[in-house]
Structure formats: structure tokens, C-alpha cells
Amino acid sequence: MVIDDFYSIGRISGVKEAALGFFDSGVGGLTVVRAVMDLLPGEDVIYLGDTARLPYGSKSPETIRQFTEEDVGFLLGKGVKAIVVACNTATAHALPGFWESCPVPIMGVIEPGVEAALADGEAERIGIIATRGTIGSHAYQHALATRNTGLMIHGVATPLLVPLIEENWIDEEVTKEILRKYLEPLMAKGIDTLMLACTHYPLLVPVLREVLPEGVRLIDSATTCAEHLQRMLEAKNLLRKGAGEGNLEIYLTDLSEQFEDLARRFLKRSPGRVRRAVVSKI
Amino acid sequence: MVIDDFYSIGRISGVKEAALGFFDSGVGGLTVVRAVMDLLPGEDVIYLGDTARLPYGSKSPETIRQFTEEDVGFLLGKGVKAIVVACNTATAHALPGFWESCPVPIMGVIEPGVEAALADGEAERIGIIATRGTIGSHAYQHALATRNTGLMIHGVATPLLVPLIEENWIDEEVTKEILRKYLEPLMAKGIDTLMLACTHYPLLVPVLREVLPEGVRLIDSATTCAEHLQRMLEAKNLLRKGAGEGNLEIYLTDLSEQFEDLARRFLKRSPGRVRRAVVSKI
Numbered sequence: 001m002v003i004d005d006f007y008s009i010g011r012i013s014g015v016k017e018a019a020l021g022f023f024d025s026g027v028g029g030l031t032v033v034r035a036v037m038d039l040l041p042g043e044d045v046i047y048l049g050d051t052a053r054l055p056y057g058s059k060s061p062e063t064i065r066q067f068t069e070e071d072v073g074f075l076l077g078k079g080v081k082a083i084v085v086a087c088n089t090a091t092a093h094a095l096p097g098f099w100e101s102c103p104v105p106i107m108g109v110i111e112p113g114v115e116a117a118l119a120d121g122e123a124e125r126i127g128i129i130a131t132r133g134t135i136g137s138h139a140y141q142h143a144l145a146t147r148n149t150g151l152m153i154h155g156v157a158t159p160l161l162v163p164l165i166e167e168n169w170i171d172e173e174v175t176k177e178i179l180r181k182y183l184e185p186l187m188a189k190g191i192d193t194l195m196l197a198c199t200h201y202p203l204l205v206p207v208l209r210e211v212l213p214e215g216v217r218l219i220d221s222a223t224t225c226a227e228h229l230q231r232m233l234e235a236k237n238l239l240r241k242g243a244g245e246g247n248l249e250i251y252l253t254d255l256s257e258q259f260e261d262l263a264r265r266f267l268k269r270s271p272g273r274v275r276r277a278v279v280s281k282i
Numbered sequence: 283m284v285i286d287d288f289y290s291i292g293r294i295s296g297v298k299e300a301a302l303g304f305f306d307s308g309v310g311g312l313t314v315v316r317a318v319m320d321l322l323p324g325e326d327v328i329y330l331g332d333t334a335r336l337p338y339g340s341k342s343p344e345t346i347r348q349f350t351e352e353d354v355g356f357l358l359g360k361g362v363k364a365i366v367v368a369c370n371t372a373t374a375h376a377l378p379g380f381w382e383s384c385p386v387p388i389m390g391v392i393e394p395g396v397e398a399a400l401a402d403g404e405a406e407r408i409g410i411i412a413t414r415g416t417i418g419s420h421a422y423q424h425a426l427a428t429r430n431t432g433l434m435i436h437g438v439a440t441p442l443l444v445p446l447i448e449e450n451w452i453d454e455e456v457t458k459e460i461l462r463k464y465l466e467p468l469m470a471k472g473i474d475t476l477m478l479a480c481t482h483y484p485l486l487v488p489v490l491r492e493v494l495p496e497g498v499r500l501i502d503s504a505t506t507c508a509e510h511l512q513r514m515l516e517a518k519n520l521l522r523k524g525a526g527e528g529n530l531e532i533y534l535t536d537l538s539e540q541f542e543d544l545a546r547r548f549l550k551r552s553p554g555r556v557r558r559a560v561v562s563k564i
Contacts, residue, residue: 052345053335063334063536132540163445174459181456254345258414280562 016240019044019249020229021080021104023071026054027259028162028199029086030266032109035226036084037246040239044246046078047086048277052253055162056089057131057198064133068094070279072102074251080104081238084229088197088221089131092139105236109221112228113195114143117219123193127186128155130197131162140197154189158182158198165200166262170207179204179211187213196220203265251277298522301326301531302511303362303386305353308336309541310444310481311368312548314391317508318366319528322521326528328360329368330559334536337444338371339413339480346415350376352561354384356533362386363520366511370479370503371413374421387518391503394510395477396425399501405475409468410437412479413444422479436471440464444482448544452489461486461493469495478502485547533559 020036022029026049033047048071050056056064068090075083083106085091091108098106117123128140135157144153161182164175186194194216196202202220209218233239240246250271252259263271302318304311308331315329330353332338338346350372357365365388367373373390380388399405410422417439426435443464446457468476476498478484484502491500515521522528532553534541545553 052341054340058336058538058540059334059536060538136539159449160442160445160451163442167441169442172463174456174463177456177459181454254341256340256342257418258340 015081016238017242018079018081019046019247021046021048021075021078021083022086023048023050023075023083023090024087024199025050025056025067025089027051027166027262027266029084030263030271031199031202031220031222032084032086032225033248034267034269035222036229037248039226039230040233040246042240042242042244042246044240045248046075046080047248047250048074048279049250049252049259050279051256051259053280055131056087057133057162058159059089059133061093061133061137064090064093065097068098072098072106074277074279076103082106082229082233082236084225085109086199086221086225088199089133089137092134092137105232105238107225107228107232109199109225110139110143110197112224113197113219113221114140114147115228116224117144117193117195117217118147123151123217125152125189125191126154126193126195127183127189127191128153128195128197129158129161129182129186129201130155132157132159134197140195152189154186154191156182156186161204162198162200165203166258168265170203176207176211179207183211191216193217193219248272250274253277253279297363298520299326299524300361300363301328301529303328303330303357303360303365304368305330305332305357305365305372306369306481307332307338307349307371309333309448309544309548311366312545312553313481313484313502313504314366314368314507315530316549316551317504318511319530321508321512322515322528324522324524324526324528326522327530328357328362329530329532330356330561331532331534331541332561333534333538333541335562337413338369339415339444340441341371341415343375343415343419346372346375347379350380354380354388356559356561358385364388364511364515364518366507367391368481368503368507370481371415371419374416374419387514387520389507389510389514391481391507392421392425392479394506395479395501395503396422396429397510398506399426399475399477399499400429405433405499407434407471407473408436408475408477409465409471409473410435410477410479411440411443411464411468411483412437414439414441416479422477434471436468436473438464438468440480443486444480447482447485448540450547452485458489458493461489465493473498475499475501530554532556535559535561
């Protein structure tokens, strides 16, 4: 599937009126959608969750690039005016390949987080928690280090956090113990900033505040991404001006019973009717 | 991909000499392979791990059936003499559709476990731990109840166990706490038998023995499946007679760095050279 094929249908006439497209391997990206709907309530949103092939976090860069190409192609086919890669792993491994070839503006979750972490110039020791794929890509470490060479940066892969969140064990004592165990090496380095480099992790913010020493700043992918998207749409004159509440359309590659409960927790509202999507052309 | 297409190539001339085919969504099925290699060391083994789309346990029956059809097709294309569905979720949701259409003998992991659990006639209160997909399918509950209507059967979905095993946190205190929490409702019912209905779980046997009261029998998918396979091959006159050690060929749909470490822990030997497989035709 060649992305250029979609150039003609990706651009529709009343382009400001077109929807924003988001994708993630599963439900995690809905934390980004929620933040965007809070900040830009008039925008329509089309969300694709590649639930048939989730998670992306443990898979190889080659496979993630192929999945991303198919996800982007699906959203372009829906005529979106801009695309948010609402998945840290896909942003890390695949987004750079789309900067030039994508016919609509496309952004990921890494740049917004990195910008927010460095915005006030006070961060010196930055910890990053994420999936194995995101940590292994060194995308955050690289993006931080190219902006500020004086930083101490420490990444830890925390693959148990997504299953704990999806199991809804956020308030359990074992979750705190697992967090303490994962964060121990970061605490030992005296981090002042912790980047939650996975779109599931905003749900952990309250328990992270309990477990972390006071004064450690938390930077998540959801709110930082919404603010960055607003600036990008303004700069490209793509913000929708009309009043009224935007629509949310959710497509999933696998419809499982568990999804609606999860989506409600991630969105803090009903996901509405969910449609089945076929994205793979392999 | 129609399974019947493979009839001609699935059967090769010296059929006893052909390899046994196994598949799973990931590495879990290697516990079954290990048990089979211990019991039937002369057999060649071809193993397919659908690592690009793992896990199957949280996905819908429809999607699991489609993946299973593609996995079976891949193994038939390799000319195997028999197929073991070394994945509880795929056995539960998809195997019944293959009994008639598969051109070579095919078996799953549920029947062997159920037979072993009921073999001595002493089981009365049976607990089952498995992925959400396997528990939700009621395949174990149904298979047990149709053999013995007097049983008390209690299933619990334990989705955190696979990530804990893959993270190699088996000996950590949090793993024991999570097991205690998951097993609490089963203990309250006074189970005498616990079925480990996921091919990852044999690695938990030592810690389960610590956590469970003495006298609770553990039935796992690996050893029971190997014994059942031996009986099936004998009955169909497909056992390889020659001396010498069989070969192991592993194919994965995604090659990740983590695989080799995991495979070594599951197989208790080196996985050798691993090849990339393409199975999806959607």
C-alpha cells in the first residue's frame, strides 16, 4: 500500500471541516483523544485501534513500520485532515518515514512530550518509562539529547504496566510495589522529571504521585500531544472554527468484549458505536 | 487460504519421517515442544510462533479463528505429518472447525489436560487459570462437565501471568502476591486440582507449589499434551522409529530481540537459527 495513492482522497474540499485521524495499537491512544476532545471540542475525531495485532511495544521495528503504514493508509482513506500517531512505539520506529511522504500533516507523541519536558529549562535528570520497544528505540533519549546535551537521561522498560492498567488493578498494592521496583533505579539517579512515554500511563498519574518523591515532575503523552496538535493546526490554518461538539468515530481491527469497558475508562465517556476495520494488506 | 489446498502437499511419501507441526501465538507453545522433545526425541519438529500478532488470549473468537486458519495453512505447507495447536486460546476457539477439514491429524491442548485431570477419578473441585479468551470460551469448563457432571468447576482469568513470566519476574515477591490474589477465590472454593490452561504457565509450577496448599494437584498443558500426542501417533502408525535426535525448526512472524532469551527459558536449550515466516493472507 503506497501512501501516495491516498493523496487525492486524503484532501477533501472543505478541509477544515474534515476529521482528525488518530491511531494506536489498542486503546491507549484514547487518552490522547480525550485530551484533544477536552482542548478542541469542536473537532471531529476518527480513531483506529489495531487491536487485532496489539501490542506493538514488544515487536520489531520492521513489523511496526509495516503496521504503521497500513494504519496511516486506513486513516487517509477516511479523508482526515491531519494524523496523530497516538502510540509511542509507532512514533519511535515509524513516524520519521512519513514526514515527507504523508499528504496531510502528521505528528507523533514524542516531540510534544520532549518539548514539554524541556520547556521551562529546569529539567536536568530525566527518567523515561515505556514499553520495551520505545525504550529500545532510544527515540526519547535521542530527541532529548539533541536539544540539550547537558541532560542525564535514564530509560527503563516497564512492560507490566499496560497489563496492570488493562486489568484495572491501578489501586492495588501490588501495582505500587511493581512501580517502586521499576522506579528504583530512576530514584537512585535522583531524577527531577519522569516522562510517561506510553499512552496508557496517564491513568497511573495518581498512583505515581503516591510512589514518587514530591517535586518530581510528570510529563505525559496525552495533554502535551493535545497542546502540540492545537499549535500545529493553528499554524497550518486547519483549526475548525464552527461551534458544536465534534463526533467521535472508533474503528478497531478486532472487536473484543473487553474493549468497551477499557474505552470508557480511557475516554471517561462512552465510546459510542465501534466499527470493525480491515487494515492489513499483506 | 483454503485448508483443502494443502491436501496434496501435506502428505509426503515417507510420512512417518515428516516433522510434527506446532503453533502458538508466541513462545508459550515451546513448553509443549520441550515436553514432546523429551518424550519423543527422535521426531523432527517445526514450530510456528505468530509473534507479529500475539497475544491471542485477549482477542475475539472470529479473529482467533482467522489467525488459526493461516497458522495451520503455513504448517501444512511445510509438509508436517500432524499438527499440535500448542495454544489454549486457539484450541478453545478454533480447533473444532478443523477436526474434519484438516488433511493431517490435528490435536489441541485442552483434551489432554482434561483427560489427565480426570484420569484417576479423584478430582472433585477443579480450578482453571488461563487467559481471558480461554476462560471466556468455557472450553475447559465444557470439556470437563461433559465427562463428569458432578464436578465443581471454577475458572479465573489471569492475564497478568504471561507478562510476568516474559518479564522473568517468576521468583519475585510481587508474582507470589499476584498469584495469591488470583487464586484466592479458587482457594475459597477448596479446589483439589488446578489446571494451568496456558502454555506459558508450566514455568510457574515451582512458585505455584509455594503458594498453593499441599495436596492441590497441578495439571499443565505441556506434559499432558506430549503424552496424548504419543498415543495419537501410535494409534495412527505415525511414530518415527529411527534412532538419532530430531531437528527443531522455528519460524516466527516477527523477529524480536527478546525472543531468543525467552525461547531459551521455555525450551531449556538454544532455539538455534530462527526464520521469519509470513502467514497472513488477509
